[in-house]
Amino acid sequence: MRAASGTARRGEEPRRAPNLDLSLWVRLLESKNLMLGEIRRRIGDASTLPRFDLLANLLREDGQTLAGLSRRMLVTAGNLTGLVDRAERDGVVVRRPDPSDRRLSRVYLTPKGQRLAEELLPAHAKLVSELLSGLDVAERRELRRLLGKLRDSLDRPRRA
């Protein structure tokens, strides 16, 4: 009855901590910007990186839709179409309609695209490792786990 409701929190939002959260978000953006800046500087011109990102994404999971790719990639949905067009023209990816919904188009690596992705990936992986070397293995494991949990929580339909 009445007394029981006294245990309910009043106007508190215990899961929120604005300063901590904003600072976390800023650090996430800064880490990403610093890493990406260094990758751009070392891997080559800006046009190379989105192409690599596309190939690496398809190597991880071939046959993604444009919508799926645009969620995971560095480019906006608008730029993605042009990127896929150019990659298709260069013969490294190919669009094919989804068998069960022909209005939906899926993007696949060609054999040429797959070879290219597998060729580029090691140098990229080595650079990423180098950039992360300020953290020891246990810290990187923990950071990976926390980011995975965050990513999964964001990838679900938003709660009201």
Add this chain to the structure above:
Amino acid sequence: MRAASGTARRGEEPRRAPNLDLSLWVRLLESKNLMLGEIRRRIGDASTLPRFDLLANLLREDGQTLAGLSRRMLVTAGNLTGLVDRAERDGVVVRRPDPSDRRLSRVYLTPKGQRLAEELLPAHAKLVSELLSGLDVAERRELRRLLGKLRDSLDRPRRA
């Protein structure tokens, strides 16, 4: 002498773990993209967010140089100039030459810009907190710490 060199590692790179590291980097990008996509969707059109980002950065540290801002922000150095130009025209920031090096220009909030930043920040902070609510406070604290350590390690001049 000879024997002592036997303790040196041969061809090992114990601080590197390519699969862990790439996966960490992908999760960082995905978390950032998912959060930023949601912030863009909720805070308004794409033109609002870079302006807000500029004001929030100056609120944290007023009088930054363009180079400093471009390292920390979501926009490229090229786009930053236009962004600062428009913000200056709207009377929310002002450029002033550095007193000790007049070739260097620093960007400051005007009183109007400061009021605007302080007005926008709470809604932004609330949304960020909401997006991070998939992690509990201890996890967010740990994630913040690890990202801070990563950011600081990246912000130092690169080792050879």
